[in-house]
Amino acid sequence: MITLFWCPQTRASRILWLLEEMDVPFEIRMIDIRKPESKNDPDFAASSPMGKVPAIMDMTANGTVHMADSAAIGLYLADRYPASGLAPAVDDPSRGDYLYWMTYTPGVIEPAMAEKMNNWEVGRATSGWGNFDLMVDVLEKGVETGPWLLGERFSAADVLVGSSVYFMKLFGVLPDSRALAAYADRCLARPAYQKALARDAELVV
Numbered sequence: 001m002i003t004l005f006w007c008p009q010t011r012a013s014r015i016l017w018l019l020e021e022m023d024v025p026f027e028i029r030m031i032d033i034r035k036p037e038s039k040n041d042p043d044f045a046a047s048s049p050m051g052k053v054p055a056i057m058d059m060t061a062n063g064t065v066h067m068a069d070s071a072a073i074g075l076y077l078a079d080r081y082p083a084s085g086l087a088p089a090v091d092d093p094s095r096g097d098y099l100y101w102m103t104y105t106p107g108v109i110e111p112a113m114a115e116k117m118n119n120w121e122v123g124r125a126t127s128g129w130g131n132f133d134l135m136v137d138v139l140e141k142g143v144e145t146g147p148w149l150l151g152e153r154f155s156a157a158d159v160l161v162g163s164s165v166y167f168m169k170l171f172g173v174l175p176d177s178r179a180l181a182a183y184a185d186r187c188l189a190r191p192a193y194q195k196a197l198a199r200d201a202e203l204v205v
C-alpha cells in the first residue's frame with residue numbers, strides 16, 4: 001500500500017495527480033507543512049529527509065520504501081507499477097526522452113522559475129539550467145507537436161512538466177505562448193488532474 005504525505009496547495013498535488021492516473025490503491029496522510037509539529041510523524045520523517053512534501057511510503061512484499069522529491073517519486077511509481085503504462089520500458093527508444101523530461105522539472109524548470117521570480121542574473125552557458133528564456137524555448141518545442149511530450153503517449157513526464165506549467169501560470173511567470181497554453185489546457189482536461197486539484201481546493205490549511 002502506498003501512503004502519500006501530502007499538504008494542499010503544494011507540489012504534493014503532482015503526486016496526487018500521478019496516483020489518480022494510476023490504477024493502484026493509495027492513502028493520503030496530511031502533513032501540514034505550515035505547522036512544524038506536523039513533521040514529527042515518524043513515517044514522514046523517515047520518508048522525507050528535508051521535511052518536504054511530497055513524500056511517499058510504499059509497503060511492498062520486499063520491504064518498505066521511503067522516499068521524497070516529485071521527480072524521484074514519479075520515476076519510482078511509474079516503474080514500480082508498470083501496468084499504469086506511464087513509463088516507457090528500459091528498452092523502448094522513447095525512454096531517453098522520457099528520462100530527459102522527468103528531470104526537466106527539478107533540474108531546469110524550477111531553478112529557472114527561481115531565477116525569474118528573484119531577478120537573478122545568470123550566465124546561460126554556465127548555469128546548469130541555462131536561463132529562463134532557454135528553458136521556455138526548449139519546453140515550447142517539446143510540447144508543440146503534442147499532444148504529449150512523447151507524442152501520442154501520455155507519461156509520468158507530463159505530470160511533472162504539466163504541473164510545472166500550471167505552477168508557472170499560478171505564479172505569474174508563464175510567458176505568452178500558444179503552445180504552452182494549449183498543453184496546459186490538455187493537461188487540465190484530464191479527469192485525474194481535475195480530481196487532484198479538486199481535492200487540493202477542498203482542504204485549505
Ligand SMILES: N[C@@H](CCC(=O)N[C@@H](CS)C(=O)NCC(=O)O)C(=O)O
Pocket residue numbers: 009010011012033050051052053054068069070071106
Ligand atoms: N524538490 C522537491 C521540493 C519539495 C518542496 O519544496 N515542497 C515544499 C512545498 S511545495 C515543502 O514541503 N516545504 C516545506 C518546508 O520546506 O518546510 C520536490 O519537487 O518535491
